[in-house]
Amino acid sequence: MKLVFATNNKHKLEEVRAILGNTIEVLSLNDIDCHDDIPETADTLEGNALIKARYIYEKFGVDCFADDTGLEVEALNGAPGVYSARYAGEECNPEANMHKLLHNLTGKNNRNAQFRTVIALIIKGEEKLFNGIVKGTISNEKMGDAGFGYDPIFIPEGFTESFAQMTSDMKNSISHRYRASEELSNYLKQQYD
Secondary structure (H helix, E strand, C coil), X not given: CEEEECCCCHHHHHHHHHHHHHHCEEXXXXXXXXXXXXXXXXXXXXXXXXXXXXXXXXXXXXXXXXXXXXXXXXXXXXXXXXXXXHCCCCCCCHHHHHHHHHHHCCCCCCCXXXXXXXXXXXXXXXXXXXXXXXXXXXXCCCCCCCCCCCHHHEEECCCCCCHHHCCHHHHHHHCHHHHHHHHHHHHHHHHHC
């Protein structure tokens, strides 16, 4: 089975390919020669994932899935959430996003947070949503240099190291994207095996 993953983020692509294994061939947007900047204009993770999946399905006519991920911090009323990638402004980068988040948590004792991934799948025109959540806390400073995004400041529940201090295998086995991808994988196995 071939599915297009509506991303050109090589970190996400590697993670999802590792999780889905050899049963599903996962193609990137590059692989189908799509270089469009797909707008993410929804105010929910579900909405953004659906926008991207529908765009690819309608334009290229291929079965596909897309994801959106947000870091939701309790003390910040769920922020940055759907705005995680551009938390520090439109032209920001992961460094600026982490700096702003740590600054906004200054003096706050509640550092509980969760990463949430939503995957929208479209096969033969039918849409399904899958969720993955990993709970944890935000550290006081960056720890580790692996991973991407907020990984250096997110410590998953039950661990003392951040996502950025873990091997990719360890992170992949517990991450939000892993959990959503597992739901996707289980669904595909039930439907199409």
